[in-house]
Amino acid sequence: MNPIYLILIFIVATLLGYFIIKNVPSLLHTPLMSGMNALSGITLLGAIVAVGLSTSTGHLIIGQIVGGLAIIAATVNIVGGFNVTHKMLQMFNKKKKDRTS
């Protein structure tokens, strides 16, 4: 794909994201941040491609090691981020009657 398109997509996504995120109340900024942590783990896609293609392009060892590290790190982000965000959001939604704990 032409680099111009990629840069355009980046700009459009950034602007769209900015205006949507503006509506998130400061009440939820911490979950928003941890959610963004999770989303930044989307690098997983790039890592998967690299590891997957390393088997056919003759860079097997470096692809597996470096790519493997990337996959692990990105997955930690995705799983850890979404998990913690979910935990926090559920705390906000706790009913008053559960207060005994």
Next chain:
Amino acid sequence: MSNTIYYIICAILSVGVLTGISLMSKVKTAVNGNMLSAVCVFLGVFVTLLYNEVLTVWSIYIFILMGIIIGSALANRVKMIQMPQFVALLNGVGGFASSMVGILTLLGVGLASDKYPAFVNITSVLAIIVGNITLSGSLVAAGKLHKKLPQKPIIWKNHPTILNICLLILLSAVLYSAFQSTSSEQMTGTYMLLIVSLTISLLFGAAFSIRVGGADMPITISLLNSLSGVAGAIAGMAVNDLLLVAVGGIVGASGLFLTQIMCKSMNRSLADILTGKTSSMRAKTKGNVTKNGVNVSEILSANKVTITESEIPSDIKVDITDTEILSDQTETKVGVNELSDNKADKTDTETLSVNNEALTGISKGINVSEIQSTNKVTNTESEIQSDLTETKFGANELSDNKADITELQKPTDQTETIVEIDESTNPKDILTAAKTVIIVPGYGMALAQAQHLVRELADKLENNGASVKYAIHPVAGRMPGHMNVLLAEADVSYEQLYEMDSVNDEFAQTDVAIVIGANDVLNPSARDAVDTPIYGMPVLNVDEARQIFICNYDLNPGYSGVDNPLYTRIKGVHLFLGDAKESLALLISFLS
């Protein structure tokens, strides 16, 4: 899978992620929004596996499984008070992942197309650089937040020079990469490029982050959050992955937006933080001025005198040997008038302590605890004489009030002299009569782990017929929105949590404002003290409330180093110093 279908799916998933985020603007839909984003990411992984025809590479699944195990273990262990360092850590891990992808593309591993080698090279190197800056910067930030590293800004010799040189090298590395071919004959050049950008960017990130003080951390984390997204987006450009570019851009925007908010509510400009003008440095300069000038506030006619002196900066020479506290001249009489119809209730809490360890060697404490006597004239006088400070504090007699003096002495290395006698009705009556209460929690509450007691107090007040609201300043806590999470953890209903702008006008109609471990965010000086670092910073209008209860550890200025005039105000201010838990327990006991 054809390209067109792949692009369409990517577009749908990007919209899905955006929808997920927009669902996060309401508490009720936020859980679903988070789920939607998670599902989109999962589908994205699946689509990528399909599109690149690598479904059969089994090692991918093993790595993913390892990531899942580590990720969920981390997520299950983290406590809410640790969220800032957790987010910082994840920022770093995200940056690391992006930089790894950058390395792979630079080395030509897993490259889908090489129609634009210069673009791929530049973006790869950029991904490595931004990713590594995020990594080392975040690790340092997490270390500071986790108290593994000192909170204070660490400034190396020639710090700006080091940063500038690093930046210069990194820029030339990016430029060089544009002309570097990745063909196998020139691999040495590529490796050199790789090593240089790796190490220098790591150094740059650490050098940048270590200079930031503890209170500026919310801004730093937000910024690094943004960078981790940008690193992902750049890596996405390198590997030609639409979804990565789009989502990375969204994350970058989010971090940038939060950075903006934080800067605004902390009255800092981003440029100041980037160039290392940390607020504590400014506070120190400011501190020097006040300390050189007037050290003592003498309000002899007032019922309450507060003399607060924070640390004496090392660059001011205090001639300790000449400093003397003439203990034999110090006379302390504390008597308390007691009305016959008032029984042994605790009416007032006071702190009377002279704790002077900053002027080492002379540590003199005047501590009076629980002295009750009938029909005595209240008179507290003590004199501390030194060539630097002269302190006089007298408390006027009260003929119709009873005071019970409880001493809450805290070993601090600061000089602190507080004499306060409240002239109005006693706090218990005020609290039981209050119909509208606003609680102002600060990071001090979180440090004392007092949020559950705060909720207990709020419950008692509500049972007593009062309406209770929480006023949350945007920078309360150590990251954006942190205080809300901490209170939500203590089962405070989010409907009671009000943002500063929506609650600020209500203070004027509020019977009691209860401040717990907050300082700068309610300092009225921010409105008029032009020369202070907090001037212009939006603050909570706590001073407009009819009665103010302040449960702080001590009366030292907050992180900004600016004295809070509320502490010396006589009318309607009740100070409860010491551990927030104890102060809150006292307030709760008023209501039971």
